[in-house]
Amino acid sequence: MQRQYVHVGARTIAYFDSAPHDRSLRVLVLIHAFPLGAAMWEGQVKALPPGWRLIAPDLRGFGGSTIAEPDEAPTMDDYASDVIDLLHELELPAPVVGGLSMGGYVTLALLRRMTPRAVVFAATRASADSPEGRANRRGMLVLVDREGPSGVARDMMPRLLGATTREEQPEVEPLVRRLIKQQTPAAIRGAVLRMMERPASFDVVAALAVPAIIVVGEEDELTPVDDSRRMAEASPGARLVVVPRAGHLVNLEQPDAFNAAIRGFLGQL
Ligand code: MLT
Numbered sequence: 450m451q452r453q454y455v456h457v458g459a460r461t462i463a464y465f466d467s468a469p470h471d472r473s474l475r476v477l478v479l480i481h482a483f484p485l486g487a488a489m490w491e492g493q494v495k496a497l498p499p500g501w502r503l504i505a506p507d508l509r510g511f512g513g514s515t516i517a518e519p520d521e522a523p524t525m526d527d528y529a530s531d532v533i534d535l536l537h538e539l540e541l542p543a544p545v546v547g548g549l550s551m552g553g554y555v556t557l558a559l560l561r562r563m564t565p566r567a568v569v570f571a572a573t574r575a576s577a578d579s580p581e582g583r584a585n586r587r588g589m590l591v592l593v594d595r596e597g598p599s600g601v602a603r604d605m606m607p608r609l610l611g612a613t614t615r616e617e618q619p620e621v622e623p624l625v626r627r628l629i630k631q632q633t634p635a636a637i638r639g640a641v642l643r644m645m646e647r648p649a650s651f652d653v654v655a656a657l658a659v660p661a662i663i664v665v666g667e668e669d670e671l672t673p674v675d676d677s678r679r680m681a682e683a684s685p686g687a688r689l690v691v692v693p694r695a696g697h698l699v700n701l702e703q704p705d706a707f708n709a710a711i712r713g714f715l716g717q718l
Contacts, residue, residue, distance in 0.1 A: 452513055455538040462535050464506040464512025467494045474502035476541050480548030480555045484601055484637045485628040486512030498716045506535050510636030523642045529558035557650040567660040567718055572669055572697050574676035577649040586645040593637045598607035601637055602629040610697025612715030655684040661687035662714040666695030
């Protein structure tokens with residue numbers, strides 16, 4: 450996939466595009482997790498059935514996207530606005546939209562403002578942070594200020610990858626570490642602040658009137674299977690797929706199973 454750029458006002462929004470400028474294709478937009486960038490979706494080009502194009506934006510500050518300053522009261526809506534700006538610039542009125550974990554939180558914010566063709570929720574949740582979760586976020590802010598992205602990678606790694614991946618696929622950890630170390634402390638800080646302020650969104654999930662798939666790794670510790678089950682219960686039309694032998698970063702840990710689920714879903718639209 451090639452990294453592309455659009456300029457909106459003073460901002461640059463970077464995105465990966467599997468088929469730049471091909472207007473004849475249907476579009477899947479995938480939004481990345483925290484604290485990775487859009488490059489985490491590289492392996493999902495293989496998930497596309499014929500006739501589809503993948504677009505993966507870098508959220509502000511991540512990858513090649515600039516950070517917006519001043520960032521005084523950051524919310525998930527900022528990220529959603531950036532994705533909407535990108536869709537306008539690329540003239541993509543109703544793509545399939547989805548994301549993993551934080552990318553799912555952004556998708557939920559987007560759903561308050563637009564109706565996509567269909568939705569992909571991966572390893573995410575519709576609940577807000579608990580008080581304990583917010584306290585952990587404050588700890589993460591201290592960690593990123595003190596040790597930067599490497600410290601964040603070290604702290605999160607045991608929860609980002611499932612036990613099976615850590616035991617049987619030792620090559621995945623350095624890949625994830627590299628994706629995290631490419632990010633800036635400012636981008637990570639902005640994402641933490643946005644995640645801790647996000648609202649619960651079960652109302653959005655319950656109001657979904659388009660096809661949806663919910664994919665989660667069986668060994669996910671960050672957003673356990675129960676979080677996905679609760680989303681599926683709130684939206685009875687949604688299809689729930691639990692991927693065996695995968696933790697939180699299900700698309701990187703079990704790409705074949707993840708891609709098969711997405712390909713099957715897109716193929717039926
Ligand atoms: C993510 O993977 O995007 C984050 O771990 C989600 C979170 O911390 O809530």
